[in-house]
Amino acid sequence: MPASRLLPSDEAVDLIGLVRDLATQELAPLVAEAERTEAFPREVFRTLGRAGLLGLPYPEEYGGGALPYEVYLQVLEEVGAVWASVGVGISVHALSCFGLATAGTEDQRQRWLPDMLGGELLGAYCLSEPHAGSDPAAMRTRARRDGDEWVISGAKAWTTHGGHADFYKVMARTGDARGDISCFLVPADAPGLVADPPEHKMGLTGSATATMRFDDVRVPADRLLGQEGDGLKIALAGLDAGRLGIAAVATGLAQGALDHAVAYAKERETFGERIIDHQGLAFVLADMEAAIQSARAMTLHAARLKDQGLPYGREASIAKLVATDNAMKVTTDAVQVLGGYGYTRDFPVERYMREAKVMQIFEGTNQIQRMVIGRSLDRAGGGSLHLAR
Incomplete structure (x- = not known):
């Protein structure tokens, strides 16, 4: 069951539909073999670049898509639900363009940024x-x-x-x-x-x-x-945005694991019933869904703060922490739902579980995120409410 989304425009709805179709039809058939052979999918990134998906959060004048982060992160989530390596790659590419886009001179941006955002360069x-x-x-x-x-x-x-x-x-x-x-x-x-x-x-x-x-x-x-x-200063500013990218990919990864677990639970029968009809198993799936929805909500909350030009560093750390910890729990539970089959490479949930682990480590370990959050609470004044339209 793909994620339900609340999007800000008809154009965003069309884009998510395009990405979902591309991920399902173009990426999904390649994933298992590429991951098994450790083959870097360079042509996949060229395809995504030509579709305009490598420069989505950057200004149109330099070849970007001028998308709000609220939409861009949901694109990453759709890709991450099918192929986490590619979702992470899109996020890393965006991070690698951040210094030029935000700290470069106008001459530097005009010279280099269009090629970086246009899809041919990674x-x-x-x-x-x-x-x-x-x-x-x-x-x-x-x-x-x-x-x-x-x-x-x-x-x-x-x-x-x-x-x-x-x-x-x-x-x-x-x-x-x-x-x-x-x-x-x-x-x-x-x-x-x-x-x-x-x-x-x-x-x-x-x-x-x-x-x-x-x-x-x-x-x-x-x-x-x-x-x-x-x-x-450039590195740390970019990491806030990068943490949101990883939170989105982790949320997508968890969604993909849940989708496979639910499909299996609807088909597998024990004691004359589908296993989804057993309360103990249904509760596990319900907790997985709640974890994913919570991660998505936090990630999009941080993105909306960023889109409004408000401070979002603490929220980015919370989103990265919650989404990646939840992805680890959800993918582990997905393996459990499939039982012995979940431990084999005949089903993708064991791969999802292995992929979830690193999300708790890169873009700042989750222990570092807790330090960032704790220090931000120490610095916060008595009232830190931001109101924006």
Whole structure:
């Protein structure tokens, strides 16, 4: 049973219908084999790009779709319900465009952003390092100025699309203080930039994740985004939006697991009845539905705050925390509903369960989200009610 949606316009309804059809007809037949063989679906991203789905939240003047986040996240959810690796990939691509779109000069945006949003180019985001994941200010990758160029040296871990992307948004240290970090837009063909073999992961095996190594990679000075030292600010601002993307994909993943569990429960019989007619099983499915609806509501609440230009960082962390924790619980329950079959690869729910785990880890672990939420409560004044139309 696909999710019911309340959308703000007829155009949004048409878009969601298009995405649902594309996911069902074009993506679904490819998922199992691509995930089994760990094949990166580069052509799928080109197809989505040509359909205009890689630049949805960005301005039309640069080739984007100018969609409110409320709608964009529901697109991600529809994709995530069928193929989480691709849903995560769309979110990561949007995050990799964020620095240029928000901190780049008008000349930089005009030169590079249309190609990045137009679908032919795929982006990646380089922030984490082997010893600096949850604490990005501890990064060691450095960029030094050499005349009209920057020279970048170091390594970036856990890079989604690593080795397959056409450009990389890179955070690198440009000074000795913790906050002396800058943001660079690095083309994939820059000499000295190489990808390690991809990580062998528990889930999202169709999504390439690799360490990227920068061996004195030279980029022109105009590849600096924002001012020198603005990198951490750019990174953290982008992560709020990125957390909403992951919350949406996790919600879609949980919805897909529930859909398979309900379909199975309607067909499987024990003791002369469909198993959905047994109260104990029906209650499990009801709890799964409640968890998904709660995650969706929180995610869209945060998106609507963002669309109104209101602070939404705390809500983004809550959405990421709730949606990904709920996805882990829902997918685990989906395996339980299918019993022994759920533990086999004949059904996709075991894959959903493996994919859900990483959603509690990337874009800031859920322990980090709890820290962010707790600190925001400490900083909040007596009345933090926002009223908007």
